[in-house]
Amino acid sequence: MSALSTIRSRPEDLKRAIALRNKPYPDVDALVTLDTECRQLAGAVNALRAKRNEQAHKLADAKKAGGAVDAAVSRELGELRDTIAADEAKLQKCESERDALLLLFPQIPHPTVPVGKDxxxxxxxxxxxxxxxxxxxxxxxxxxxxxxxxxxxxxxxxxxxxxxxxxxxxxxxxxxxxxxxxxxxxxxxxxxxxxxxxxxxxxxxxxxxxxxxxxxxxxxxxxxxxxxxxxxxxxxxxxxxxxxxxxxxxxxxxxxxxxxxxxxxxxxxxxxxxxxxxxxxxxxxxxxxxxxxxxxxxxxxxxxxxxxxxxxxxxxxxxxxxxxxxxxxxxxxxxxxxxxxxxxxxxxxxxxxxxxxxxxxxxxxxxxxxxxxxxxxxxxxxxxxxxxxxxxxxxxxxxxxxxxxxxxxxxxxxxxxGGQTHLEPTPFVGERELGRGRRGWNAG
RNA sequence: GCUGAGGUAGCCUAGCCCGGGAAGGCGCCAGCCUUGAAAGCUGGUGGCGGCAACGCCACGGGAGUUCAAAUCUCCCCCUCAGCGCCA
Missing domain, CATH: 3.30.930.10 (Bira Bifunctional Protein; Domain 2)
Structure with a gap:
């Protein structure tokens, strides 16, 4: 994996690197597209969550001041929660796809690496x-x-x-x-x-x-x-x-x-x-x-x-x-x-x-x-x-x-x-060695 | 394996019982002050997006309840203590 930031800022470098490696890798553009999609989704979710937090805090303040929880606001926030949950699921799916794809990419070769096919x-x-x-x-x-x-x-x-x-x-x-x-x-x-x-x-x-x-x-x-x-x-x-x-x-x-x-x-x-x-x-x-x-x-x-x-x-x-x-x-x-x-x-x-x-x-x-x-x-x-x-x-x-x-x-x-100058042979052990004309030093 | 206690930012800790913008300290950085330093004071010190203001995410991981979860419930992981087993 190259760092995500590298892929965002220098996708062409990654493409060139992949071509030099002379092996099949996933499409860089597909990754960039996926990443862009993730960031858009993240932005949308972010805005929704900001809205929810603002409302929830108002509600909390009202309750702290002694008021009751407004049923209409409560219901509205419940709907917002469900919308956010749906968008978050999309975002999560997008990000996990992106991260899985990212793991498949190779490191960019250093300029001093010779170019060659195999x-x-x-x-x-x-x-x-x-x-x-x-x-x-x-x-x-x-x-x-x-x-x-x-x-x-x-x-x-x-x-x-x-x-x-x-x-x-x-x-x-x-x-x-x-x-x-x-x-x-x-x-x-x-x-x-x-x-x-x-x-x-x-x-x-x-x-x-x-x-x-x-x-x-x-x-x-x-x-x-x-x-x-x-x-x-x-x-x-x-x-x-x-x-x-x-x-x-x-x-x-x-x-x-x-x-x-x-x-x-x-x-x-x-x-x-x-x-x-x-x-x-x-x-x-x-x-x-x-x-x-x-x-x-x-x-x-x-x-x-x-x-x-x-x-x-x-x-x-x-x-x-x-x-x-x-x-x-x-x-x-x-x-x-x-x-x-x-x-x-x-x-x-x-x-x-x-x-x-x-x-x-x-x-x-x-x-x-x-x-x-x-x-x-x-x-x-x-x-x-x-x-x-x-x-x-x-x-x-x-x-x-x-x-x-x-x-x-x-x-x-x-x-x-121990100062030994040559490796010494090891005695052979077992009947199986006899058939090969080998026998241990202790035998016979 | 069993029982119990825990896991909060680089580190240490509060909050948890009783749900409602994660407090404080250490370390570090910057500024002020100083001849210089220390001390003191002020501010800054997790991640993502954004030129920015700002917003969002993050309390071991995941799921659930709820308008709202560090806090309640369930599952899993890890650490420590005791017990058991064991080279």
Whole structure:
């Protein structure tokens, strides 16, 4: 949603933005017409209510002076009430239609966003090579992981279904090390760490733009109006929903490590092999509440904060400036960071760094006041993955195969793994493994 | 889950029993005063519409009664306390 005032004052800008996005959206003129209608209705209702109030006050004054209530006036006011009620119903219908329509409109892309029809026209900002000497033919994680028994997708599918997995032994420890490494890095960059709720109300899901459009992408609980957070962006951004922040609070930087849940309906095939696309994953998320004047400077800072992670791990990566045709509705500008997975020979999106401007703050009512006497203004919200774990794990496992069948621990992570230099295999457990020529270390 | 007490502007509070233009304080802003500041005094400090004067809306949300609802009735949400259950 762009703010209603933008649509009123600059409908042409919105039209142009929509055209650039190369996707179908509701008609801007229809919205403007609807809005005009609402305002006319509001004016009419307003006048009627003024008349009613004036009469009712006279009646109240008369009664206070000791007189009786005039039956004729009373009846007249009763009729007026019914007229007003009918008009109010029309107004309410008009406004709810307008507001529902408004929620469907995308944010206006920033001038520095390249124009393009779809993802193929995203612009590479930079590509950075790996600093790791990987063996000639590294195995993909979905081969190496099960071989070392640090990743178990079969039992994940048994327990929860397709798209769920277990990390085992040093696999789990590597992920926890990455998480702690990222949390510490971001903390040093000035982030306040939060452990947020991950069951989310519909109001909060609407506030960040997950609803109404992406309801089918999220999991919802059966007995309560609660959704499983698809990203920590939702609780983090809603932290200050319906609040007025102080000008001196900004920029406000918060982060959280949480599991994320996505239905990923319809996403099957080669790309889902392994853990590159799953229903539940962990992520460290960064959210910034920023003064509108500095949100684009802050976007670059945020990008560098996410980039610092992949850089420290020596991974090959590239950064895209998403073109208008690929830009998410809620974003005015968005960078994607992709990691190279040498085993699977694929690029994997591991972080999305966006400036939403006031898209979320208008929906969620997050404002700030420059001074106590000033009017509250909407903040700009930014977020960035810092970063998503499964794809980071994939890139680390595949890149750090410095000897055949072995995974080295990146030096920056060793403090979090007791100084360990390589991941150790986990013993196999159970009779099912015997048939595959595998057996646990304790067997026989 | 049960019982009770609550939810009023950025914050704190009065009004509710007994229906009739939401009072006051704090904080903040401006003006006056002052060499400057503080204190003091005056005014302003929720949203929408309007150039304006002004009008309307807003007392957790929704419905109802009534000429008229912060106030009465019903439903729902949330907070706190006690009890119950529970990792």
């Amino acid at each position: 993802g193929t026209e995203n612009v590479v900002v930079r590509e950075v090579p790996s600093t790791v000497r990987t063996i000639p033919e590294p195995k993909p994680h979905f081969v190496l992981g099960p071989e070392l028994n640090i990743l178990d997708t079969e039992r994940g599918a048994k327990v929860s279904g397709e798209g769920f997995y277990f990390l085992v032994g040093d696999g789990a420890r590597l992920e926890m090390a990455l998480i702690t490494f990222m949390r510490e890095t971001h903390r040093k960059a000035g982030y306040t760490e939060l452990l947020p709720p991950i069951l989310i109300s519909s109001a909060s899901m609407t506030g960040t733009g997950q609803l109404p459009k992406f309801a089918e992408d999220s999991y919802k609980t059966v007995l309560d109006d609660l959704w499983l957070a698809p990203t920590a962006e939702v609780p983090l951004t809603n932290l200050y929903r319906d609040e007025v922040l102080l000008g001196t609070d900004l920029p406000l930087k918060v982060m959280a490590f949480t599991p994320c849940f996505r239905r990923e309906a319809g996403g099957h095939g080669v790309e889902t092999r392994g853990i590159a696309r799953v229903h539940q994953f962990n992520k460290v998320e960064l959210v910034n509440f920023v003064h509108p004047n500095s949100s684009y400077d802050q976007l670059e800072t945020l990008l560098s904060e996410a980039e610092a992670i992949v850089q420290a791990l020596g991974l090959r990566y590239r950064i895209f400036n998403l073109c208008t045709g690929d830009l998410p509705d809620k974003a005015a500008k968005c960078y994607d960071i992709e990691l190279w997975a040498p085993g699977a020979a694929r690029w994997l999106e591991v972080s999305s760094v966006s400036n939403f401007e006031d898209y979320q703050s208008t929906r969620a009512g997050i404002r700030y006041r420059e001074t106590q006497a000033a009017k509250p203004e909407f903040v700009h919200t930014l977020n960035g993955s810092g970063t998503a774990l499964p794809r980071l794990m994939v890139a680390v496992m595949e890149t750090w195969q410095t000897s055949p069948g072995r995974i080295e621990v990146p030096p920056v992570l060793r403090p979090y793994l």
